[in-house]
Amino acid sequence: MKRFSGQTIRSSRAHLLxxxxxxxxxxxxxPVSAADxxxxxxxxxxxxxxxxxxxxxxxxxxxxxSPLKExxxxxxxxxxxxxxxxxxxxxxxxxxxxxxxxxxxxxxNGFLYVTDGWGSVYKIDAHGGRGVLVWKMDxxxxxxxxxxxxxxxxxxxxxxxxxNLVISHTLDGRLIATxxxxxxxxxxxxxxxxxxxxxITGAPLIVKNMAITGVAGAEYGIRGWIAATxxxxxxxxxxxxxxPGKGEPGSETWKDNNNAAAAGGxxxxxxxxxxxxxxxxxxxxxxxxxxxxxxYRPGDNLYTDSSLALDATTGKIKWxxxxxxxxxxxxxxxxxxxxxxxxxxxxPRKLALEADRxxxxxxxxxxxxxxxxxxxxxxxxxxxxxxxxxxGKPVEYDPNKAVQTYVASxxxxxxxxxxxxxxxNMGGKNWPPTAYNPELKxxxxxxxxxxxxxxxxxxxxxxxxxxEFWTGGGPSQPFxxxxxxxxxxxxxxKIASKLETPFPNLGGMLATSxxxxxxxxxxxxxxxxxKSLQKLWEFNTGGGVNAPPMTFTVDGKQYVAILVGLGGxxxxxxxxxxxxxxxxxxxxxxxxxAL
Amino acid sequence: MKLNLLAASTPxxxxxxxxxxxxxxxxxxxxAAQPASSDPTAAxxxxxxxxxCVGCHKWHGNGGGGYGGDALSLRKTALTREQIIETxxxxxxGTGMPFFTRGAYxxxxxxxxxxxxxxxxxxxxxxxxxxxxxxxxxxxxxxAHIKGAGEPTYxxxxxxxxxxxxxxxxxxxxxxxxxxxxxxxKSQ
Numbered sequence: 001m002k003r004f005s006g007q008t009i010r011s012s013r014a015h016l017l018x019x020x021x022x023x024x025x026x027x028x029x030x031p032v033s034a035a036d037x038x039x040x041x042x043x044x045x046x047x048x049x050x051x052x053x054x055x056x057x058x059x060x061x062x063x064x065x066s067p068l069k070e071x072x073x074x075x076x077x078x079x080x081x082x083x084x085x086x087x088x089x090x091x092x093x094x095x096x097x098x099x100x101x102x103x104x105x106x107x108x109n110g111f112l113y114v115t116d117g118w119g120s121v122y123k124i125d126a127h128g129g130r131g132v133l134v135w136k137m138d139x140x141x142x143x144x145x146x147x148x149x150x151x152x153x154x155x156x157x158x159x160x161x162x163x164n165l166v167i168s169h170t171l172d173g174r175l176i177a178t179x180x181x182x183x184x185x186x187x188x189x190x191x192x193x194x195x196x197x198x199x200i201t202g203a204p205l206i207v208k209n210m211a212i213t214g215v216a217g218a219e220y221g222i223r224g225w226i227a228a229t230x231x232x233x234x235x236x237x238x239x240x241x242x243x244p245g246k247g248e249p250g251s252e253t254w255k256d257n258n259n260a261a262a263a264g265g266x267x268x269x270x271x272x273x274x275x276x277x278x279x280x281x282x283x284x285x286x287x288x289x290x291x292x293x294x295x296y297r298p299g300d301n302l303y304t305d306s307s308l309a310l311d312a313t314t315g316k317i318k319w320x321x322x323x324x325x326x327x328x329x330x331x332x333x334x335x336x337x338x339x340x341x342x343x344x345x346x347x348p349r350k351l352a353l354e355a356d357r358x359x360x361x362x363x364x365x366x367x368x369x370x371x372x373x374x375x376x377x378x379x380x381x382x383x384x385x386x387x388x389x390x391x392g393k394p395v396e397y398d399p400n401k402a403v404q405t406y407v408a409s410x411x412x413x414x415x416x417x418x419x420x421x422x423x424x425n426m427g428g429k430n431w432p433p434t435a436y437n438p439e440l441k442x443x444x445x446x447x448x449x450x451x452x453x454x455x456x457x458x459x460x461x462x463x464x465x466x467x468e469f470w471t472g473g474g475p476s477q478p479f480x481x482x483x484x485x486x487x488x489x490x491x492x493x494k495i496a497s498k499l500e501t502p503f504p505n506l507g508g509m510l511a512t513s514x515x516x517x518x519x520x521x522x523x524x525x526x527x528x529x530x531k532s533l534q535k536l537w538e539f540n541t542g543g544g545v546n547a548p549p550m551t552f553t554v555d556g557k558q559y560v561a562i563l564v565g566l567g568g569x570x571x572x573x574x575x576x577x578x579x580x581x582x583x584x585x586x587x588x589x590x591x592x593x594a595l
Numbered sequence: 596m597k598l599n600l601l602a603a604s605t606p607x608x609x610x611x612x613x614x615x616x617x618x619x620x621x622x623x624x625x626x627a628a629q630p631a632s633s634d635p636t637a638a639x640x641x642x643x644x645x646x647x648c649v650g651c652h653k654w655h656g657n658g659g660g661g662y663g664g665d666a667l668s669l670r671k672t673a674l675t676r677e678q679i680i681e682t683x684x685x686x687x688x689g690t691g692m693p694f695f696t697r698g699a700y701x702x703x704x705x706x707x708x709x710x711x712x713x714x715x716x717x718x719x720x721x722x723x724x725x726x727x728x729x730x731x732x733x734x735x736x737x738x739a740h741i742k743g744a745g746e747p748t749y750x751x752x753x754x755x756x757x758x759x760x761x762x763x764x765x766x767x768x769x770x771x772x773x774x775x776x777x778x779x780x781k782s783q
Binding site: 092094095096097142143144145148151152172194195219457466467468469471474475476569572573576 | 647649650651653654657659661662663665691719722756758760761762764765
């Protein structure tokens with residue numbers, strides 16, 4: 001196909017192209033058809049189109065599960081590279097020497113939509129067993145402005161589809177709607193402000209004609225929020241702050257005289273989930289700031305380190321569940337909440353599952369925010385002796401204490417200025433997504449098995465400056481860090497199987513009926529038996545896997561796709577814990593596999 | 596010696612001169628009035644960016660906390676030219692400050708140590724190696740523009756970036772800040 005030779009089309013539409021926001025946008029030959037328009041109906045019923053992957057997390061419940069069975073445990077050993085495509089966005093900016101790939105491709109009717117770290121969107125035609133670039137939308141992200149306040153890499157985790165638009169974010173705070181056929185920017189809106197230390201790395205969640213945006217920046221003194229933009233009017237519908245304003249419920253959990261809440265963190269940089277039955281968005285909230293000096297911000301610091309349930313129409317908070325009150329460890333709860341219904345004696349049990357950076361996996365009753373079960377999914381936890389069986393709070397948690405100390409001998413504090421904690425501050429599980437197999441009721445967690453060393457620096461109000469780190473200390477990496485995949489039986493809340501890996505899992509999971517797919521930052525993409533986790537297939541990409549796999553069909557054939565390019569936080573801040581990964585070169589490549 | 600350096604960095608200088616023309620308002624603040632081309636430390640500034648000193652110390656040299664531990668403030672440094680040159684060439688054992696001289700701790704001893712003597716204190720290797728001339732140039736840049744410079748200013752920021760990036764906006768005096776809400780909504 002010669003989509004790039006459309007010179008005649010180009011000149012006849014010169015007036016259009018002259019106003020095109022994105023240089024390099026090319027016109028697609030495929031006409032628009034109503035069947036390709038993405039509606040709420042389609043987003044609610046993705047099970048009706050199993051060959052497509054329409055949501056960032058596959059469905060509204062974040063299962064990342066595909067019923068496709070052409071590739072299965074009997075034949076996965078024959079999986080081969082079908083095609084690859086080099087992408088861009090490797091260049092650096094701000095404090096970053098290069099970008100990386102953390103995105104999940106979206107697949108619709110044989111076309112893939114992927115992003116690179118700087119937020120360029122690529123539409124790729126996957127018909128006919130090869131990939132052809134249809135268009136690239138380069139949002140011309142302000143590298144230095146955004147890159148200087150991105151704590152954890154030049155990252156963009158992907159797009160969403162709505163109507164005939166591709167909806168995406170940029171690191172420098174924009175929400176962009178691109179025409180799906182032409183690749184031209186229809187409109188854009190500033191949602192986050194890098195002048196305040198806010199950047200955006202997550203994919204948008206589309207709910208009822210709204211794009212839901214989360215923000216990053218808890219290491220730079222932001223006050224976190226979740227915002228909804230009306231995709232027809234491009235106006236903000238609601239913005240819910242994750243830290244209550246003065247006098248609002250929860251503000252009493254900030255007991256200091258420093259106005260710590262105003263810069264209290266609580267980022268929301270991982271895409272959340274949506275429960276249509278109750279019109280509820282469930283979204284994870286990150287750590288409080290300054291990260292390691294919790295004496296600066298006495299109190300529980302709501303709603304940091306919490307799962308939040310929001311009324312999707314108004315943004316009002318329905319309930320919250322906090323995992324690590326007054327967190328002194330940087331144990332975000334930004335992770336996706338996986339929505340699972342289990343049969344129970346009194347009707348289905350409606351759970352929200354979250355694998356927290358603090359090393360524990362939680363099941364919460366998503367109708368009321370009450371704790372159901374929790375267990376450690378990492379090999380080593382030192383900061384608490386365990387969770388209270390009733391409340392799920394760490395057993396050392398004392399609601400009457402303004403500053404929590406948990407297991408005081410290892411907890412960073414003003415009297416314990418240098419200390420080793422497990423999990424380390426990257427957490428037992430960071431942003432890489434879990435997957436859930438509803439047939440086996442197994443939940444797969446991509447794990448970082450880690451400890452690291454924290455040095456506390458006492459925070460004072462004069463150290464709080466716009467666009468400067470606000471962490472109250474910092475980590476170092478004297479210990480080797482490895483990884484695992486941990487499968488949890490959701491019916492019992494117990495570990496069903498565990499597969500240890502030489503490197504931390506920085507990519508995330510995909511589940512099919514009898515397989516799970518994942519990758520390693522040392523380059524391998526692997527497939528495993530869904531029950532035993534035994535490895536059944538491996539391919540070394542020669543790059544670092546830092547993104548989750550997904551699967552789709554085109555022309556009736558099943559493919560597995562994954563972006564490869566090590567970036568993110570790891571190779572700048574945590575590489576000393578995995579010295580072998582220093583050999584991994586920056587890169588930017590899409591791999592697509594088939595039988 | 597100087598001539599060589601200038602020749603090597605000519606294309607970069609041309610770019611920054613052009614960019615400065617767009618950033619003319621900066622001149623009003625005084626310090627950036629000198630075009631980059633006549634600043635003898637321009638080559639050192641290029642090294643500061645290329646060798647990713649900015650990655651840890653930031654453009655303003657103040658460094659500061661965060662996930663990387665603390666890169667010291669070069670604005671507050673007490674080091675002399677010779678000490679800065681040594682620190683850049685050899686890194687600082689037992690800290691995150693990398694060494695930038697090819698062969699440091701191998702053919703060239705640092706602080707009287709080779710790799711074996713340094714052992715676990717061995718500093719990391721810089722992302723690029725710098726020639727002695729580059730190291731001297733970056734030291735001269737640090738001395739002229741960073742050491743003792745106080746709090747970062749808008750003029751210094753514009754001088755450093757010479758680009759259309761919004762990175763310097765927050766250093767603008769309040770009344771100069773653009774109204775960010777103005778760019779909301781439709782772009783076309």
